[in-house]
Amino acid sequence: MSEIKSLWGEIPTSTDLPDLPNKILKEQGAWLTEATDGSLIGETMLSNSQEQNFAATLRIKVPSLNSYVYNVVQISYPINIYPVTVSNLTETKSKVVCKDVEEYKQTLKQILSSDKVKAVITALLAQVSAQAVVEV
């Protein structure tokens, strides 16, 4: 029997793999959770997408407000990752198609640091604070 040789070419190692858009979204969620000491939880939810293979939504969850949920941004992307379609779910819904990771991060930054999102975070923290006073 002849020696079996790989016909696969070079298979990437785990260190070569690109960051998935979903992972970047999760990281941003974790930032919010940490920055608010867990008063607001940034979490991602996988959702259905017929047009693309993968879709996820970043939302703010508020444990002390009966787990109130505020959806912030939705992404969808194909198996080869880019382009990523980013939908702003906070105000006037806009879709941006990002051709690479830099464009994707820039678009996320625009949404997450927008006045609307800031206003929502401020209002939610105020509600959490008021709730804490009532419970004391």
Add this chain to the structure above:
Amino acid sequence: MPIALFWNLNRKALGREVAQLCKIHNVDILVIAEAGLPDVALQHLLSQETKTTYIAPFNEFSSRVKFFFRYPPESIRLVADSYGLSIREVRPPIGESLLLVGVHLSSKLYADRNEQSAQARLAICTIAEAEQSVGHKRTLIIGDFNMNPFEGGLVDADTFYGVMDQSIAKENMRTVRQVERRFFYNPMWGKLGDSSEGPPGTYYYKSSKNREFFWNTFDQVLIRPELIPFYQEGLLKVLTEIYDTQLMTDGKISNDFSDHLPIMIKLATE
């Protein structure tokens, strides 16, 4: 018996007309899209006209619909907000609680069929999670879907799954491609066309397209099977008049008001 009214005001200052409708129909839950006036202005008009207080809690979180309630503040609970979708739990002082979903999905001017269906899929995920959170499925969806009852975003199993037949809806769910999908009952199916009671639709639009329905029923009410026992035919209406004022002229929606007609439902949950 909670009475809910929805009206897309087309950004017109129709506060007086809204307040009059609330007085005439004894409305408990008012849901507005494209309000042409600030919440406080509408609350003032509501108070003047009805001599009762309507609260407007948490509207800073809802981008596309505004809620006004004739209930005490402790009766309203924040549940979820997303683009075009806001969910509140309503616990009236008397009777069963409701999961109230106000919707105003994207217009066909800005979203094609696929985009509208994608919005519907996200909406139904958020609603299902909300039902789990509150622990019941007495869910009422009311608003402007910008889709007709027969379009994919309303009828597909992975979207609202709004069926026209109560007996089918009462089967609760169906497994489609190994996923359990829960029905909504959409009584607005019974409001299509000029053989139905009331106007042929809730929104009139005429273009030069090859396919044009002219009358559309974008404004709808959907209820989960759990609410069907509290619903009776005749308790859902498309409104066409305010006292002696007609919202329609010559068989079309009058330009003097909104380009949508208001809809109203009564539920006997008390």
